Amino acid sequence: MFLLDDVLLFPIRSLLWVFKEIHHAVEAEQANEADAITAKLSELYMMLETGQMTEAEFDAAEKVLLDRLDAIREGEDSGAEEDKDEDDEMVVIRKRG
Secondary structure, rough: OHHHHHHHHHHHHHHHHHHHHHHHHHHHHHHHHHHHHHHHHHHHHHHOOOOOOOOHHHHHHHHHHHHHHHHHHHHHHHHHEEEEHHHHHHHHHHOOO
C-alpha cells in the first residue's frame, strides 16, 4: 500500500521540490544583491570622503540603496516565517500519510 502511495504522490512531491529549489535560488540571488548594495554603499562613502560627490548627491544615492537593502531584509524576515509555516505543513502531511 505504501508503494502505491509513493507512486501516486510522486508528481506532487516532485513539483513541490521544484518550487523549493526555485525559492532557494531566489533567496541566494537576493543575498548576492544585498552584498552588492553593501559594496556600492562603501563606494559611495569613499567617493564622499575623496570629494568626488557632494553631500546632497551622497544622501540621495544612499537613501535609494538603504531603502532597497531594507526591502530585501524585510523579504528575508517574512521568508523565514513562511519557511517555518511550510515546514509545519509538511509535518502535518507526513503524519496523515
